[in-house]
Amino acid sequence: MDGKLYKVVVGKKIINDFSYVLHVFSPINHQIIGSIPRVRTKEQIEIIFKNAKLAFHEYRNVDFHIRKKWLLNFCDLLKQKWDELSNIIVWEIAKTKVEAIKEIDRSIEYIKLTIEEYEKIMKSPLIIDESVHNVKGKTGIFTYEPLGVVLAISPFNYPLNLLVSKIAPALISGNTVVYKPATQGSCVGSFISLLLYEAGFKNGEVSCIIGKGSEIGDFIIDNPNISMISFTGSSDVGKKIAMKNSLIPVILELGGKDAAIVLKDANLKLSAKKIVKGAFSFNGQRCTGIKRVLVDVSVEQKLIKYIDEEIEKLTIGSAIKGNFDITEMIDIKTLKNNLYLLLDAYKNGARTNQKIKRKGNILFPVALHNVTTKCKIAWDEQFGPVLPIISFNEIEQAIDICNKSQYGLQTSIFTSNIKLAKKIASTLDVVTININESSSRGPDIFPFGGIKDSGKGMQGIKEAIISMNKIKGVIENE
Numbered sequence: 077m078d079g080k081l082y083k084v085v086v087g088k089k090i091i092n093d094f095s096y097v098l099h100v101f102s103p104i105n106h107q108i109i110g111s112i113p114r115v116r117t118k119e120q121i122e123i124i125f126k127n128a129k130l131a132f133h134e135y136r137n138v139d140f141h142i143r144k145k146w147l148l149n150f151c152d153l154l155k156q157k158w159d160e161l162s163n164i165i166v167w168e169i170a171k172t173k174v175e176a177i178k179e180i181d182r183s184i185e186y187i188k189l190t191i192e193e194y195e196k197i198m199k200s201p202l203i204i205d206e207s208v209h210n211v212k213g214k215t216g217i218f219t220y221e222p223l224g225v226v227l228a229i230s231p232f233n234y235p236l237n238l239l240v241s242k243i244a245p246a247l248i249s250g251n252t253v254v255y256k257p258a259t260q261g262s263c264v265g266s267f268i269s270l271l272l273y274e275a276g277f278k279n280g281e282v283s284c285i286i287g288k289g290s291e292i293g294d295f296i297i298d299n300p301n302i303s304m305i306s307f308t309g310s311s312d313v314g315k316k317i318a319m320k321n322s323l324i325p326v327i328l329e330l331g332g333k334d335a336a337i338v339l340k341d342a343n344l345k346l347s348a349k350k351i352v353k354g355a356f357s358f359n360g361q362r363c364t365g366i367k368r369v370l371v372d373v374s375v376e377q378k379l380i381k382y383i384d385e386e387i388e389k390l391t392i393g394s395a396i397k398g399n400f401d402i403t404e405m406i407d408i409k410t411l412k413n414n415l416y417l418l419l420d421a422y423k424n425g426a427r428t429n430q431k432i433k434r435k436g437n438i439l440f441p442v443a444l445h446n447v448t449t450k451c452k453i454a455w456d457e458q459f460g461p462v463l464p465i466i467s468f469n470e471i472e473q474a475i476d477i478c479n480k481s482q483y484g485l486q487t488s489i490f491t492s493n494i495k496l497a498k499k500i501a502s503t504l505d506v507v508t509i510n511i512n513e514s515s516s517r518g519p520d521i522f523p524f525g526g527i528k529d530s531g532k533g534m535q536g537i538k539e540a541i542i543s544m545n546k547i548k549g550v551i552e553n554e
């Protein structure tokens with residue numbers, strides 16, 4: 077794919093001035109795949125938010141059916157443009173074509189479910205009167221209203237889906253949106269800004285800011301016209317956003333160190349299959365990836381054997397060449413960090429049955445055994461295709477290792493004793509526990525979130541809508 081010039085929508089305008097651009101390089105061949113008009117100054121950003129606030133005063137009064145129609149038009153456009161869009165995803169983040177298409181389908185489904193849920197929420201306001209509570213002479217009617225300007229900041233790993241899951245609930249509720257895609261994801265971000273415009277959002281409801289976070293990030297997250305922030309990305313940036321915005325709602329989806337706890341009575345073959353899928357899909361570059369295995373020492377060797385067999389089955393190759401399980405990682409920095417963690421684990425006695433091998437941005441998948449809590453990889457988020465395996469004698473040790481993590485996203489428990497799994501679940505400092513399955517954000521209708529360094533607030537279709545609205549109460553008094 078040749079470098080392409082991408083226009084971008086900022087408020088009412090389609091920007092096509094290419095005198096100052098962000099170049100996006102592909103992790104596949106390191107060539108420029110897109111150049112996009114870039115925002116550079118604080119003043120430009122201030123104007124964008126000011127205009128988004130002005131547009132909000134109009135848009136909040138646009139009838140729900142029109143908002144719905146525009147979002148459905150957007151779905152149709154995503155469907156029509158699936159081939160072009162999925163190619164952009166492949167080149168921009170090295171996700172395979174099959175996975176890119178899945179992401180598009182999931183996003184369309186997400187928007188439709190968001191519309192349905194919003195309708196349900198709006199149809200049933202909370203009414204509190206004497207018939208339900210001791211509120212003599214009063215009838216309180218509580219409804220939802222949009223907040224204003226929602227700032228959405230999305231990561232590289234789901235450049236479409238994790239944008240849509242912020243933009244759709246904001247727009248259906250009557251908020252306007254300013255969004256900033258990750259640098260690796262900016263081609264997708266600008267491409268969909270034009271689709272949103274074509275779908276009907278051409279009156280300033282949507283603005284896409286393109287630029288380097290390191291250059292303009294501070295100006296974006298610190299603006300008085302922002303009413304709510306939804307961010308997915310690193311824990312460090314998330315904390316900064318939370319500190320600068322203590323008086324507005326902030327939803328953060330950050331890092332994770334999800335463990336798979338394997339008990340001695342688990343179906344080990346099936347557990348290994350699910351763990352390998354959970355750990356290595358999209359090269360381990362998912363917040364919900366399985367990032368460590370905690371296994372009962374009595375079944376450790378058997379589990380390692382099954383995990384090795386599953387790793388052996390993984391196909392490896394460039395994302396543009398086929399539907400491979402392991403493709404190019406997003407950047408050399410992350411790849412090198414994985415090698416550094418591997419080396420540190422080796423120095424601390426860990427071993428692997430796989431060859432440690434790298435080809436360009438592709439890091440071959442590795443399971444590390446003999447890992448102890450002395451190894452950095454027992455704690456640090458690798459965000460890559462390296463899976464540490466730690467054994468335990470008593471379940472309390474595994475629980476302790478889970479809970480000592482700085483992260484608190486999800487945990488998986490593999491066992492045939494569901495009662496015990498539920499008991500363990502009650503002791504874990506995470507938001508979601510998956511019994512006999514790897515961690516994941518979906519199904520998207522489920523509430524999803526993290527605690528500690530994994531996040532703040534809840535997402536999921538219904539929760540995202542609620543987080544982008546405020547409650548308005550009208551109290552009638554007799």
Ligand code: G3H
Nearest residue numbers: 233362363364516517518
């Ligand atoms: O990377 C973070 C995503 O929210 C993970 O989503 O579990 O659907 O892959 P997923």
